[in-house]
Amino acid sequence: MTRILPDAQWRHRSGLSGLLAALDAEQGRARYVGGAVRDGLLGLPVNDLDIATSLLPQDVLDRLRAAGIKAVPTGIEHGTITAVLPDGPVEITTLRRDVSTDGRRATIAYTDDWQQDAARRDFTFNALYADPLTGAISDYFGGVADLDARHLRFIGDANARIAEDHLRILRYFRFLARYGDNEVDTVAYAACVAAANSLMALSRERIADELLKLLVVRDPVPALRLMVDGGIWRPVLPEITIDGVHRLSALIAREATAGIEPSALRRLAALIPSNMVQADQIGARLKLSNKARKRLIVALEPAPAPEGPRALAHRIGVEGAVDRILLDPAAPLPALASLVDWTPPSLPIGxxxxxxxxxxxxxxxxxxxxxxxxxxxxxxxxxxxxxxxxxxxxxxxxxxxxx
Structure with a gap:
């Protein structure tokens, strides 16, 4: 029985029906793909919307412009056009197959075969397509069953998928933490461990992006523990050790007790050594922004003397004070209540x-x-x-x- 994508508000975004008409969705030339389908099936919010199409990129550009839809050739060399709609951008990518890959980038050729396009993706439940009009799911590799079972599985041979794009090592653990049941596939895990050194070939920006996305999931600790045990971080971030995972676990418990939303940078401060100099070096290595690096340093800077939460917030800012209090296992959590909706005032005298x-x-x-x-x-x-x-x-x- 074909699974149907549930109706949801994101499927009725302003301008979306006009975009689908321009792409001949009624003739089967366009389908939702990837995260929108996966999260839609799980009933989760959908923010990023991707459409796969059998139309060639120039044809997509011409059709969108003829329909009065702003079209930006953001990745036209890879077949991607961005349609700018009132409720946000939609990425439209022509069906592709890989001709060759080097672990960082691929040489592609266009195709009209949906299964060929699905075969070049990473995990089975990321290779699901949905007819935008009927919601009918196209599933070529058992992704729906894997999603239902919370089972994370590479499409085909895990070693081959990782060789195509080394970032898939980090994506494996992020998706395991976000969507999986943390029951690791031994073959996939062995492939990630064996290829860990290949992470050195990736840009530090891509590594940082995946790390921060992993850290902000509800509980990244089991996945991070697997990564440390397997030496995944050793080639690029050897500072991440099991001690850091323990500190992160304590922070997550304190965030939950205090009812504070998780922050990827705060969690990174817990994960790396409690040393502001090292924190700045790691931030520089990961090409984090100056603002992000400063937040890490402030979070890990030793306090000059004991001070109350508002005095601390006045000196380093509310965000920094919240980070410090949550990161310090000895700091009483009720102190955070005095910072809610509080803005540090300026001295009313000169x-x-x-x-x-x-x-x-x-x-x-x-x-x-x-x-x-x-x-x-x-x-x-x-x-x-x-x-x-x-x-x-x-x-x-x-x-x-x-x-």
Whole structure:
């Protein structure tokens, strides 16, 4: 019995019916493919929408433009055109078969054979197609049954699939954590372990993208433990060890207890050694943005002295404070409640107000202002009236010291 893709809101996006008409979906020339079909069958939200088509790329471009749909040739050399719809982009890719591969990129040829296109994909439940009008699923390699069983299986020979694209090693463990039952296929696992050194041929950006996607799934710990045991990370990120997996496990438990959404960067901070210098080096190696690298450093920077959650947030930002508290197994989680919907305020007084109170202009002004702020933070940010009292006391103190 043919499985039918359930109806869902994403199938009624604005402009989608016009796009499907332009691609001759009624004549069977276009089908949904990949993640949208997989997640649609599972009843999960669908964000990224991909369409496979038997139409050639230039024909797709011409048809979309004739229909008044903005078309961008984002990957036309690989057969991909992006249609820009009101609710987001849709990637349209001509059916392909691999002519040759080197583990990083493939030389492709176009085809009109849907099974040939499916055969070049990685896992069985990522090679499912759905008729956009009837919802009928096309399944060439038992992907529906694997999805129902939460069984992650390479299409055909695992070694061959990995040789075609080395990134599939990392994708295997991400999909195992996201969709699998964490019961690893021994043949697939052995193939990933045997090919781990080939990860060195990949760009660090691609490695970082897969790692961060893995870390943000609900519980990546079982998959990461398998990766560490098999030496998967050793060629590219030897800093990831079983100790880091244990720290990550503790963090995930604290996130759940506190009701805090997972963060890939916070989890990465737990996974790597608790050393801000190493964190910055790892961030640089992975080509993370300056903002992301700074977040890792702030999360792992040793605290100069014990301080309350709001004082910490005032000094390093709320995001950094939340990271620090969650990463520190000794920090009480109830402290996070005081940071909910709280924005660190600015000191409601400046150097001019101290001079107006009689403090002589000069270096004492900056020092006195620092002392006012220190007291203000220690008293948990009292109102302007109390700040005025603190300022009066501080100015008097500095004036006495000058006498």
């Amino acid at each position: 150097g001019g107000a101290l001079i107006a109170r009689g403090l002589q202009p000069g270096p004492d002004v900056a020092r006195a202002l620092q002392e006012v702020q220190k007291i203000w933070v220690a008293e948990d940010f009292p109102d302007a009236n109390r700040v005025g009292e603190i300022a009066d006391q501080t100015v008097s103190k500095f004036q006495r010291a000058r006498q």
